[in-house]
Amino acid sequence: MPADHPVRFVPRCLLTPLALCCASAAWAQAAPEPRPVESVLVLGSARAQQAFDSPFAVSVIDADALRAAGAMVNLSEVLTRVPGLVANNRNNYAQDLQISSRGFGARAAFGVRGLRLYADGIPATMPDGQGQVAHIDLAGAERIEVLRGPFSALYGNSSGGVIAVFGAPVRGQQVEASADVGSFGLHQARVGFAAPLGAGLDLRASLSAMETDGFRPQSAAQRQLGNLRLGWQSGNDTLVLRISDHTQRAQDPLGLDRAQFNADPRQTTPQALQFDTRKTIRQTQEGLQWRHRVDGDGVLADTTVMVYNGTRGVTQWQAIAPATQAPARHGGGLVDFDRAYRGAEARARWRLGPGELVTGLSIEDQRDDRQGYENFTGSGAGQQLGVQGRLRRDEDNRATTREGFAQARWPLAEALAITGGLRSGRVRLSTTDRYLANGDDSGALDFRYTNPALGLQWQPQPGWALQASAARAFESPTLGELAYRPDGQAGFNLQLKGQQSRQFELGTKVRGQAVEFEAAVFSAEVDDEIGVLSNSGGRSSFRNVGRTQRRGLELALRWQAARTLTLQASTSWLHAAYRDGFLTCSAVPCTAPNVPVAAGNRIAGAPNASAYAEAAWRPGGLPGWLSGEWAIEWRAVGRTAVNDANSDFAGGYALAHLRWRHTLALGAGNTLEILARVDNLFDRVHAGSVIVNDGNGRFFEPGTPRSALLSLRWQHRW
Numbered sequence: 001m002p003a004d005h006p007v008r009f010v011p012r013c014l015l016t017p018l019a020l021c022c023a024s025a026a027w028a029q030a031a032p033e034p035r036p037v038e039s040v041l042v043l044g045s046a047r048a049q050q051a052f053d054s055p056f057a058v059s060v061i062d063a064d065a066l067r068a069a070g071a072m073v074n075l076s077e078v079l080t081r082v083p084g085l086v087a088n089n090r091n092n093y094a095q096d097l098q099i100s101s102r103g104f105g106a107r108a109a110f111g112v113r114g115l116r117l118y119a120d121g122i123p124a125t126m127p128d129g130q131g132q133v134a135h136i137d138l139a140g141a142e143r144i145e146v147l148r149g150p151f152s153a154l155y156g157n158s159s160g161g162v163i164a165v166f167g168a169p170v171r172g173q174q175v176e177a178s179a180d181v182g183s184f185g186l187h188q189a190r191v192g193f194a195a196p197l198g199a200g201l202d203l204r205a206s207l208s209a210m211e212t213d214g215f216r217p218q219s220a221a222q223r224q225l226g227n228l229r230l231g232w233q234s235g236n237d238t239l240v241l242r243i244s245d246h247t248q249r250a251q252d253p254l255g256l257d258r259a260q261f262n263a264d265p266r267q268t269t270p271q272a273l274q275f276d277t278r279k280t281i282r283q284t285q286e287g288l289q290w291r292h293r294v295d296g297d298g299v300l301a302d303t304t305v306m307v308y309n310g311t312r313g314v315t316q317w318q319a320i321a322p323a324t325q326a327p328a329r330h331g332g333g334l335v336d337f338d339r340a341y342r343g344a345e346a347r348a349r350w351r352l353g354p355g356e357l358v359t360g361l362s363i364e365d366q367r368d369d370r371q372g373y374e375n376f377t378g379s380g381a382g383q384q385l386g387v388q389g390r391l392r393r394d395e396d397n398r399a400t401t402r403e404g405f406a407q408a409r410w411p412l413a414e415a416l417a418i419t420g421g422l423r424s425g426r427v428r429l430s431t432t433d434r435y436l437a438n439g440d441d442s443g444a445l446d447f448r449y450t451n452p453a454l455g456l457q458w459q460p461q462p463g464w465a466l467q468a469s470a471a472r473a474f475e476s477p478t479l480g481e482l483a484y485r486p487d488g489q490a491g492f493n494l495q496l497k498g499q500q501s502r503q504f505e506l507g508t509k510v511r512g513q514a515v516e517f518e519a520a521v522f523s524a525e526v527d528d529e530i531g532v533l534s535n536s537g538g539r540s541s542f543r544n545v546g547r548t549q550r551r552g553l554e555l556a557l558r559w560q561a562a563r564t565l566t567l568q569a570s571t572s573w574l575h576a577a578y579r580d581g582f583l584t585c586s587a588v589p590c591t592a593p594n595v596p597v598a599a600g601n602r603i604a605g606a607p608n609a610s611a612y613a614e615a616a617w618r619p620g621g622l623p624g625w626l627s628g629e630w631a632i633e634w635r636a637v638g639r640t641a642v643n644d645a646n647s648d649f650a651g652g653y654a655l656a657h658l659r660w661r662h663t664l665a666l667g668a669g670n671t672l673e674i675l676a677r678v679d680n681l682f683d684r685v686h687a688g689s690v691i692v693n694d695g696n697g698r699f700f701e702p703g704t705p706r707s708a709l710l711s712l713r714w715q716h717r718w
Contacts, residue, residue: 043058043145043146043147043162043164049409052465052509052511053417053457053465054419054455054457054467055151055417055419055455055456055457055467055468055469056147056148056149056150056151056455056467056469056505056507057083057084057147057148057149057505057507057518057520057522057554058145058146058147058148059082059083059145059146059148059556060143060144060145060146061078061079061081061082061143061144061145061146062142062143063141063142063143063168065078065081066078066138066141066144067661067673067675067713068629068631068659068661068675070677070679070709071180071182071186071188071210071709071711072138072139073138073188073210073223074089074097075087075097075099075133075136075138075144075163075165076088076089076097077089077138078144079099079144079146079163080610080612080635081568081570081612081614082146082570083148083518083520083554083555083556083570083571083572084101084102084148084149084161084520084522084552084554084572084574085099085100085101085146085148085161086098086099086100086101086106086605086606086607086610087099088688088689089688089689089703089704090688090689090701091214091215091216091219091688091701091702091703091704092219092250092252092253092701093134093212093219093221093223093248093250093279094221094250094251094252094277094278094279094316095110095111095252095279096110096111096112096132096133096134097112097133098605098689098690099112099115099133099163100114100115100160100161100605100606101114101115101146101148101152101160101161102148102149102160102161102522102524102550102552102574102576103160103524103550103574103576103603103606104160104161104475104524104550105160105161106576106603106604106605106606106692107530107531107532107603107604107605107692107693108130108605108692109532109540109691109692109693109694110691111130111131111132112125112130112131112132112133113129113130113131113158113478114129114158114160114161114475115131115158115159115160115161115162115163116131116152116155116156116158116159116161116162116163117131117132117133117162117163117164118162118163118164118165119135119136119137119164119165119167119244120165120166120167120229120242120287121164121287121289121306122242122285122287122306122308122310123308123343123364124136125158126339126341126364126366126399127157127341127343127364127365127366127399127400127401127427128158128366128399128427128429128476128477128478128479129157129158129475129476129477129478130478130479130480133163134223134246134248134281135225135244135246135283135285136165137165137167137206137208137225137227137244138165139178139190139192139206139208140167140168140192140204140206140227140229141165141166141167141168142166142167142168142169143165143166144163144164144165144166145162145163145164145166146161146162146163146164147161147162147163147164148161148520148554149161149469149471149503149505149520149522150453150455150469150470150471150473150503150504150505151419151421151453151455151469151471152471152473153423153451153452153453153471153472153473153474153503154405154407154421154422154423154451154453154471155423156362156401156403156405156423156425156449156451157401157425157427157447157449157474157475157476158474158475158476158478159473159475160473160475160501167204167227167229167242168204169202169204169231170194170195170196170202170203170204170229170231171194172194172195172196172717172718173194173195173196173717173718174193174194174195174715174716174717174718175191175192175193175194175715175716176190176191176192176193176713176714176715176716177189177190177191177192177713177714178190178711178712178713178714179711179712180210180709180710180711181709181710181711182212182707182708182709182710183215183706183707183708183709184212184213184214184215184704184707185211185212185213185214185220186210186211186212186213186709187210187211187212188208188209188210188211189208189209190206190207190208191206191207191208192204192205192206192207193205193206195718200232200233200234201230201231201232202230202231202232203228203229203230203231204227204228204229205226205227205228205229206225206226206227207224207225207226208223208224208225208226209222209223209224209225210222210223210224210225211223214251214253215266215702215704215705215707216253216266216267216268216702217253217267217268217272217273218251218252218253218254218268218272218273218276218277219250219251219252219253219268220250220251221248221249221250221251222248222249222250223246223247223248224245224246224247224248225244225245225246226244226245226246227242227243227244228241228242228243228244229241229242230242236292236293236294236295237290237291237292237293238290238291238292239288239289239290239291240288240289241286241287241288242286242287242288242289243284243285243286243287244283244284244285245283245284246281246282246283246284247280247281247282247283248279248280248281249278249279249280249281250278250279250280250281251272251276251277251278252272252277252278252279252316252317253268253269253272253277254268254269254271254272254277254319254698255269255690255691255694255698255699255700255701256269256698256699256700256701256702257269257696257697257698257699257700258648258697258699258700260698260700261687261700261702265685265687265700265702266702266705269319269698271319272319274319274385274386275317275318275319275320275333275375275385275386276317276385276386277317277318277319277386278316278317279314279315279316279317280313280314280315280316281312281313281314282311282312282313282314283310283311283312283313284310284311285308285309285310285311285341286308286309286310287306287307287308287309288306288307288308289304289305289306290304290305290306291303291304292304297351298351299350299351299352300348300349300350300351301349301350301351301356302348302349303346303347303348303349304345304346304347304348305344305345305346305347306344306345306346307342307343307344308342308343308344309340309341309342310340310341310342311338311339311340311341312338312339312341313337313338313339314335314336314337314339315334315335315336316334316335316336317333317334317375317386318333318334318335318375319333320332320333320375322374322376322379322383322385325374325375325392328437328438328439329438329439329488329489329490330392331372331392331393332372332373332374332375332389332390332391332392332393333373333374333375333376334372334373334374334375334388334389335370335372336370336371336372336373337368337369337370337371337397338368338369339366339367339368339369340366340367341364341365341366341367342364342365343362343363343364343365344362344363345360345361345362345363346360346361347359347360348360352408352410354410354411355408355409355410355411356408356409357406357407357408358405358406358407358408359404359405359406360404360405360406361403361404361405362401362402362403362404362405362425363400363401363402363403364399364400364401365398365399365400366397366398366399366400367396367397367398368396368397368398368479369396370393370394370395370396370397371391371393371394372391372392372393372394373388373389373390373391373392373393374388374389374390374392375387375388375389376389377389391435392435392438393435394433394434394435395431395432395433395434395435395441395442396431396432396434397430397431397479398428398429398430398431398432399427399428399429399430399479400427400428401425401426401427401428402425402426403423403424403425403426404423404424404425405421405422405423405424406421406422407419407420407421407422408420408421415458415459415460416456416457416458416459417456417457418454418455418456419454419455419456419457420452420453420454420455421452421453421454422450422451422452422453423450423451424448424449424450424451425448425449426446426447426448426449427446427447427449427476428444428445428446428447429444429445429447429476429477429479429482430442430443430444430445431443431444431479431482431483431492438490439489439490439491440490440491441483441490441491441492442491442492443482443491443492443494444492445477445482445492445494445496447474447476447498449474449476449498449500450472451471451472451473451474452471452472453469453470453471453472454469454470454471455467455468455469455470456468456469463510463511463512464508464509464510464511465508465509465510466507466508467505467506467507467508467509468504468505468506468507469504469505470502470503470504470505471502471503472500472501472502472503473500473501473503474498474499474500474501475498475499475500475501475530476498477493477496477497477498477530477542480540481493481496481530481540481542482496482542484540484541485541486533486534486541486542486543486585486593493541493542495543495544496530496542496543496544497528497544498528498530499526499527499528499529499530499544500526500527500528501524501525501526501527502524502525503522503523503524504522504523504524505520505521505522505523506520506521506522507519507520507521514559514560514561515557515558515559515560516556516557516558516559517556517557517558518554518555518556518557519553519554519555519556520553520554521551521552521553521554522550522551522552522553522554523549523550523551524549524550524551525547525548525549526547526548526549526550527546527547528544528546529544529545529546529547529548529578530542530543530544530545531543531544531545531582531584531597531644532584532604532644532692532693533584533585533593534584534585534586534695541585543582545578545580545582545597545644546578546579546580546581546582547578547579547580548576548577548578548579548603549575549576549577549579550574550575550576550603550606551574551575552572552573552574552575553572553573554570554571554572554573555570555571555572556569556570557569557570564617564618564619564620565615565616565617565618566614566615566616566618567613567614567615567616568613568614569611569612569613569614570611570612570613571609571610571611571612572609572610572611573608573609574606574607574608574609575608576602576603576606577600577601577602577603578597578598578599578600578601578603578644579599579600580599581596581597581598581599581601582596582597583595583596583597584597584644584645584693586695595645596645597644597645597646598646601641601644601645601646602641602646603641603644604640604641604642604643604644604646604690604692604693605640605641605642605690605692606640606641607637607638607639607640607652608638608639608640609636609637609638609652610635610636610637610638611634611635611636612633612634612635612636613633613634614631614632614633614634615631615632616629616630616631617629617630617631618630625662627662628660628661628662628663628674629659629660629661629662630659630660631658631659631660631661632656632657632658632659633656633657633658633659634654634655634656634657635654635655635657636652636653636654636655637652637653637654638652639651639652640687640690642690642691642692642693642694642699642700643692643693643694643699644693648699650687650690650699650700651686651687653684653686653687653703654684655679655680655681655682655684655686655703656680656681656682657677657678657679657680657681658677658678658681659675659676659677659678660674660675660676660677661673661674661675661676662674669716669717669718670714670715670716671714671715671716671717672712672713672714672715673711673712673713673714673715674710674711674712674713675709675710675711675713676708676709676710676711677708677709678706678707678708678709679704679706679707679708679709680703680704680705680706680707681706682706683705683706684703685702685703685705686702686703687700687701687702687703688701688702688703688704689701689703
């Protein structure tokens with residue numbers, strides 16, 4: 001149940017090798033400096049609470065970490081430090097980031113699936129389970145919360161994990177201007193303003209513009225983002241209005257096959273240049289939240305109502321050959337849709353003696369006016385590619401959800417508490433086909449689900465907690481996964497069912513004066529896993545492939561080793577595999593699957609291991625530019641299967657990054673923050689992400705070569 005709390009946060013723990021757990025208690029006793037106040041948590045909680053008191057795995061990233069991680073363009077800049085989470089930058093702004101949590105969402109060849117995403121309480125995941133993050137304002141964020149494991153099921157359909165970005169409230173009058181300059185033609189400018197307006201009103205507004213050439217041909221992009229937050233508070237009532245506008249134009253360099261990647265990972269596949277593959281995005285949304293606090297000791301503590309509305313338009317030119325589009329059932333090589341989405345949520349928090357209860361209702365609606373066109377005109381010598389041609393698809397897609405939820409926390413003893421919740425709902429997915437020359441693809445499916453979750457936490461002594469949680473979760477197919485039948489005939493994919501999982505987690509947390517440590521082991525058993533049957537020629541079809549299993553280990557450590565030295569690290573191990581064998585396809589249309597996927601094969605897109613480490617030194621007392629923060633970062637990722645047949649893998653890699661950050665006090669309320677970074681210090685060649693189960697074999701998306709960034713951020717406060 002998302003919320004927006006104007007609270008102040010500090011860095012959270014990250015992960016470390018298991019051997020460090022044994023020494024954590026001793027480090028806590030010998031801490032040289034007291035710890036800051038613990039982070040307050042919103043995700044997964046019946047109310048805002050300290051993250052240490054939660055009976056589940058969760059990470060909180062504060063604004064300081066965001067500002068140090070890069071140009072604040074992509075979530076992947078900072079999410080790589082979160083255990084159990086894969087956040088890969090495709091280096092392709094025509095496709096969103098590749099994000100998965102404990103293997104959930106790994107099957108997405110584009111966009112984000114299987115996870116719930118929120119920006120200031122407004123869902124960035126649509127009712128059908130597909131989301132996007134490019135419109136989120138990272139520069140204005142106060143913190144990011146990442147919830148993994150069983151309790152993410154309380155966020156409803158397709159919630160294998162939850163990522164929520166919370167914007168900073170207005171705390172004073174300030175203006176900020178910043179500029180970023182980096183390798184491969186990166187330029188970005190931002191301006192922002194925040195101030196109380198009197199009579200309980202406050203305002204925060206920002207504008208940013210970014211452009212890059214990219215390190216591969218056909219990978220340039222431009223992005224403009226505007227955000228406005230208007231708040232009002234009077235007595236027990238708080239009202240917040242948020243408006244955002246996002247436009248983006250990006251070329252698409254496509255992926256590379258194995259031979260291309262080995263020969264030159266910085267090249268672009270010829271088809272991208274031939275068809276001028278590209279994508280434009282236009283998105284505007286508004287959200288209004290009203291919160292009322294109830295005085296006294298009555299049962300009702302407070303109520304919250306949130307409504308939102310938005311539009312999103314996408315036009316994408318693909319590299320699909322004219323001959324491939326010849327069959328009557330093909331939808332063309334140009335995708336064009338206009339989406340309208342809206343929703344509302346009402347919540348109430350109740351006092352139940354020593355415990356608390358939150359109840360609520362949520363509705364969401366998504367409607368896509370979708371067309372498909374040929375991406376060429378003419379024929380023979382006069383044929384022109386990469387332009388809008390004849391109409392080949394015209395339909396109305398719709399997804400709606402209706403949900404009710406409840407969550408409670410009850411202390412069983414002074415050091416023992418139980419947390420439980422239930423979310424029950426219905427999602428309806430439908431298509432009305434208006435282009436009937438090739439058959440009627442209309443159809444509708446309804447899915448119902450009830451997701452319970454239960455967690456127990458015991459604190460045997462101050463600063464040490466043990467926890468256990470379990471839940472049942474549900475994930476429906478997306479509208480795109482229902483669009484095509486496996487046999488190539490007309491009609492909705494009515495045989496595709498939603499997947500269900502049973503998830504379990506055990507963990508521990510240690511908090512000392514200078515040490516934060518976390519460990520979690522987990523298991524998830526999935527029935528009716530949704531898998532790719534075929535993915536070629538712009539058409540993807542899906543089927544239920546039986547049972548899968550995900551199990552793993554996550555560790556995190558943050559250690560204030562000295563007054564001037566902070567060490568933090570994270571590591572994750574994941575075994576995500578098919579328990580049942582099945583057949584998949586190698587061509588479209590596919591009436592008889594012919595490629596075996598053996599039981600025990602790894603799920604494509606889910607690396608078996610990852611790690612992050614950082615050492616930050618703040619010497620102080622040094623003259624001029626030598627002071628500030630000096631840091632070295634290290635990230636490692638294990639091998640990743642590119643398809644379910646496991647016929648090839650993206651190799652594991654390890655990258656080192658350097659950063660320096662310094663803040664200059666200029667007087668009269670002015671400060672200048674300088675950030676300099678060198679990423680991929682040793683210029684390692686690596687596949688930064690993969691296009692899972694690509695029918696053309698273009699699985700590999702090259703990672704960024706060595707790159708430099710310089711950011712200047714001026715701020716004036718009154």
